[in-house]
Amino acid sequence: MIINQLPNRTITYEGRDYLFFSGTAYLGLARRPAMQALLAEGVGQYGLHFGASRNGNLQLAIFEAAETKLAGQVGAPAALTVSSGMLAGQVVADWLAHQVEPNAVGIQAPGTHPALWHPLIKPQTVDLHGHQSLPMNLAPAYILTNSVDAIRSGLYSFDWINQLSDNQMIWLIVDDSHGLGVLNGGRGIWPQLALKLAAKPNVRLLVTGSLAKAMSLPGGVIFGDLDTLVAIRQTAYFGACSPMPPAYAYAYVHADALYAEGYERLMRNVALAEAALLPTGLFSHAPGYPVFYTDHDDLYPFLLENGIFVYSFAYPTPADKANTRIVISAFHEPQDIHNLAVAVRRFAQQHTRYSPAHA
Structure with a gap:
């Protein structure tokens, strides 16, 4: 996917908007005015x-x-x-x-x-x-x-x-x-x-x-x-x-306050994502860290079809295994994480023994 704007909480590709849960801009400062x-x-x-x-x-x-x-x-x-x-x-x-x-x-x-x-x-x-x-x-x-x-x-x-x-x-x-x-x-x-x-x-x-x-x-x-x-x-x-x-x-x-605010927002968003994503059993995740890794590489095309872009490519060389992970940033809004969780739970219901009653 090739785009012509810096990713924020969303990206636009071929006229369609996607929620963006990739990259490494954890504190979300690159797009802060x-x-x-x-x-x-x-x-x-x-x-x-x-x-x-x-x-x-x-x-x-x-x-x-x-x-x-x-x-x-x-x-x-x-x-x-x-x-x-x-x-x-x-x-x-x-x-x-x-x-x-x-x-x-x-x-x-x-x-x-x-x-x-x-x-x-x-x-x-x-x-x-x-x-x-x-x-x-x-x-x-x-x-x-x-x-x-x-x-x-x-x-x-x-x-x-x-x-x-x-x-x-x-x-x-x-x-x-x-x-x-x-x-x-x-x-x-x-x-x-x-x-x-x-x-x-x-x-x-x-x-x-x-x-x-x-x-x-x-x-x-x-x-x-x-x-x-x-x-x-x-x-x-x-x-x-x-x-x-x-x-x-x-x-x-000169950006002390911006970094402090970005860190606080990031930690709140990570906590929201932990509560919403971890019950599915799809992810390995370090507490408080903004990355959620999964071995289910087919999660990437499923989310993409549902308007959500996540990290999934071979690293550090093209010969390595693809790595699929969701990255949370300070620029995400709570509704973004909710929408992500809804799509992930739908995937889990189709591909695992996940039961929404346990969420």
């Missing part, structure tokens, strides 16, 4: 783009202001922004490749985002979040993982951190693209991991993420300790990159 007004102010001050190196001899103060605010939002010591979440992961992965020996042992959880893949590091796959024991005899030097299973809507406990060695430098690199703005009151995964690592000073934490999802900003971010981020900033990989558009950094710095 107040957010667009802040962006317009930013464009007026900074123009459309600043295509210069962040290490150049002319600096824009708004980037440092946004990074300070981002670090404060999640509780990290420092933050560094780049032009995309993919680049944030690649900057860190490239830097990491030059910190560890070429044959250093590393661990990568299944499903780790491609942003953290790099040809110079070759970790072994270990199902960390599936309670597979860490190969402690191999003394891992680095660990790569996502913060959350955003495809199948699963939260990770990270209890395996307790198994980590206390006497060897270990880098823990976590992609928080789908957690930032949503997990832990909107702070993302950092506070959860910082608490677990309080007794592991030998484990150095770096969290990367896309700002283009919940935060509605075309950029990426790296969270970590100040010394490490200073070192990453001095790499050629970072120095050769253009930054995110400064107008968006300006909008973010």
Whole structure:
């Protein structure tokens, strides 16, 4: 389906309106007039783009202001922004490749985002979040993982951190693209991991993420300790990159109330969806998370026929299995969720043992 407008709570295709329950704009800010007004102010001050190196001899103060605010939002010591979440992961992965020996042992959880893949590091796959024991005899030097299973809507406990060695430098690199703005009151995964690592000073934490999802900003971010981020900033990989558009950094710095309101609306909508969808037994779902995953891929064409568009395509490559999931956003109205639930229950009655008496 190809359209000519930015999705909101609805999209229009070939003259027909569809309720839109897909995408990753969890806080629903991309179409908020107040957010667009802040962006317009930013464009007026900074123009459309600043295509210069962040290490150049002319600096824009708004980037440092946004990074300070981002670090404060999640509780990290420092933050560094780049032009995309993919680049944030690649900057860190490239830097990491030059910190560890070429044959250093590393661990990568299944499903780790491609942003953290790099040809110079070759970790072994270990199902960390599936309670597979860490190969402690191999003394891992680095660990790569996502913060959350955003495809199948699963939260990770990270209890395996307790198994980590206390006497060897270990880098823990976590992609928080789908957690930032949503997990832990909107702070993302950092506070959860910082608490677990309080007794592991030998484990150095770096969290990367896309700002283009919940935060509605075309950029990426790296969270970590100040010394490490200073070192990453001095790499050629970072120095050769253009930054995110400064107008968006300006909008973010001035949008506290909008982000808070978006989070509150999102949590209310998720609660409504949980009450309406989970009794059907069709979905796997992490409490409080805005994604409802189903193995019933035929739900997608059924809902589409009923005027509802949900996420369903192969990811991360066309060769992978299609993933069908419903995504709730702050821009949805209660009636939208009610209409969705009516259609889902009708599907469930036709395809499962679901009984509306149990709803």
